[in-house]
Amino acid sequence: MTLPARRIAHLDMDAFYASVELLRYPQLKGLPVVIGGGRRAEDDLLARLRVALPERDWTAHDLADIPLDFFPRLKGYVGRGVITTATYAARQFGVGSAMGLMKAARLCPQAILLPVDFEQYRHYSRRFKTIITDIAPVMEDRGVDEVYIDFTNVPGGQREGGRVLARLIQKSIFDDTGLTCSVGVAPNKLLAKMASEFDKPNGISIVHEHQLTSVIWPLACRKINGIGPKADEKLRGHGIETIGQLAAREPAWLQQHFGEKTGAWLFEAAHGRDERAVVTHSEPVSISRETTFERDLHAVRDKAELGAIFTRLCQSVAADLQRKGYVGRTIGIKLRFDDFQSVTRDQTLEHYTADAGLIRQTAGQCLKRVPLQRRLRLLGVRVGSLVHTADAADASSIDAGTVARQASKASGGEASEQQLF
DNA sequence: TCTGGGGTCCTAGGACCC
DNA sequence: TCTGGGGTCCTAGGACCC
Numbered sequence: 472m473t474l475p476a477r478r479i480a481h482l483d484m485d486a487f488y489a490s491v492e493l494l495r496y497p498q499l500k501g502l503p504v505v506i507g508g509g510r511r512a513e514d515d516l517l518a519r520l521r522v523a524l525p526e527r528d529w530t531a532h533d534l535a536d537i538p539l540d541f542f543p544r545l546k547g548y549v550g551r552g553v554i555t556t557a558t559y560a561a562r563q564f565g566v567g568s569a570m571g572l573m574k575a576a577r578l579c580p581q582a583i584l585l586p587v588d589f590e591q592y593r594h595y596s597r598r599f600k601t602i603i604t605d606i607a608p609v610m611e612d613r614g615v616d617e618v619y620i621d622f623t624n625v626p627g628g629q630r631e632g633g634r635v636l637a638r639l640i641q642k643s644i645f646d647d648t649g650l651t652c653s654v655g656v657a658p659n660k661l662l663a664k665m666a667s668e669f670d671k672p673n674g675i676s677i678v679h680e681h682q683l684t685s686v687i688w689p690l691a692c693r694k695i696n697g698i699g700p701k702a703d704e705k706l707r708g709h710g711i712e713t714i715g716q717l718a719a720r721e722p723a724w725l726q727q728h729f730g731e732k733t734g735a736w737l738f739e740a741a742h743g744r745d746e747r748a749v750v751t752h753s754e755p756v757s758i759s760r761e762t763t764f765e766r767d768l769h770a771v772r773d774k775a776e777l778g779a780i781f782t783r784l785c786q787s788v789a790a791d792l793q794r795k796g797y798v799g800r801t802i803g804i805k806l807r808f809d810d811f812q813s814v815t816r817d818q819t820l821e822h823y824t825a826d827a828g829l830i831r832q833t834a835g836q837c838l839k840r841v842p843l844q845r846r847l848r849l850l851g852v853r854v855g856s857l858v859h860t861a862d863a864a865d866a867s868s869i870d871a872g873t874v875a876r877q878a879s880k881a882s883g884g885e886a887s888e889q890q891l892f
Numbered sequence: 893t894c895t896g897g898g899g900t901c902c903t904a905g906g907a908c909c910c
Numbered sequence: 911t912c913t914g915g916g917g918t919c920c921t922a923g924g925a926c927c928c
Contacts, residue, residue, distance in 0.1 A: 507896080551894090551895085551896080552896075553895070553896050553897095554896095555896080555897095568928090569895075569896080570895085571893065571894060571895060571896095573893055573894080574893050574894080574895095576893095577893075613927090613928075614898095614899090614927085614928045615928075616928080617928070696926090696927080697925095697926070697927085698926090699925060699926045699927080700925090700926090701924085701925060701926085702925080702926090730902090730903085732902075732903095733902085755899085755900095756899080756900065756901090757898095757899075757900085758898090758899090759897085759898065759899075760897085760898085761896085761897060761898080762896090762897085763895095763896060763897085801920085801921095803921095811894080811895070813923085813924090814922080814923085815921090815922060815923070816921085816922080817920085817921065817922080818920095818921090819919085819920065819921085849896090849897095851897085851898095853898095
């Protein structure tokens with residue numbers, strides 16, 4: 472008996488956030504639209520609408536019949552926002568994800584700026600993932616708009632190398648949601664991920680093992696998921712630009728220059744080898760909240776403001792933990808200074824917690840270990856070493872008395888903030 | 893014209909124990 | 911008194927991804 476050949480799909484929704492917005496605002500179809508800008512973008516849009524059409528309740532986010540003129544343009548945007556997604560029409564102008572909005576405003580001032588609406592995206596994310604698992608149950612979540620799917624044992628999953636099943640999934644998602652996606656099918660996750668980029672948007676690409684040298688080797692190393700800007704730069708320094716050139720190096724040479732583990736992985740990846748399974752369930756390792764300030768804040772001069780933000784972040788993390796049913800025992804902070812340098816500090820507690828007061832107190836201790844001469848642009852709070860609340864609920868793990876005692880100490884609010892800043 | 897927010901994984905050094 | 915490994919935990923930083 473022989474095992475069926477592995478067929479793994481990578482499915483990537485096309486310009487997901489922007490496409491969801493276009494479902495709600497069809498009048499924007501074909502126009503350059505960028506999503507981002509955080510709270511400010513939302514306030515701008517709502518403020519305009521309240522002035523223009525004061526009779527309606529604009530917090531409802533129902534703008535399907537709103538004239539184009541009422542949508543805010545990128546031109547003149549000031550602030551720290553970045554682009555989360557851009558429509559294909561906007562990408563023509565060279566704007567793209569993670570770009571600062573002020574830069575985007577220069578490249579494409581006429582672009583329409585929409586605020587992000589995660590609740591909507593999560594809603595459509597759940598919808599398309601349910602459609603997929605109804606057809607092919609072995610699916611790995613890779614975020615709101617991406618998944619891996621194991622086609623191997625799905626009836627029809629081998630037909631035309633997976634194209635037939637990919638087409639069925641693509642059509643089912645479109646019929647239900649009106650959204651398009653791109654799919655790559657290959658012998659493993661590494662190649663499937665690359666394949667899903669070959670034909671975008673709304674494409675399907677099939678890669679077979681024997682196409683390694685003809686299809687994969689001419690590609691830039693950067694196309695390998697896991698090779699980022701730094702590794703790419705270093706590879707270039709050694710005259711390695713394509714995956715084929717990477718594959719030609721000796722494993723020992725790669726290990727010598729990139730470390731034992733990374734070197735071995737680079738060699739395997741360049742040869743299209745990847746045995747990782749499609750993982751249908753995973754547990755979070757950490758939960759965090761962070762925020763970039765509207766303006767850089769000084770630890771002494773802006774003490775009150777920072778203290779309030781710090782406390783709010785701790786409360787948010789605690790609420791997230793409680794809502795999701797986790798407790799953790801490693802409390803950490805992250806700071807980013809005005810020169811963009813970041814530092815982290817963390818401390819591991821004896822007992823698990825999801826208590827805002829204890830998190831605040833411990834995070835405060837961490838903060839005391841950081842020199843605060845420079846102004847800050849970002850502050851974050853993280854809780855790691857997570858376990859399910861139920862699994863930690865025995866007396867040896869959570870000491871309720873300790874939690875209550877330390878919580879009351881820290882929740883004095885004003886007093887503890889005084890010490891911290 | 894500076895660069896969001898939420899994650900994972902890896903490395904490396906020091907403490908501590910056997 | 912000095913020496914060596916190995917294992918695990920903790921902490922800090924960094925690369926990378928969506």
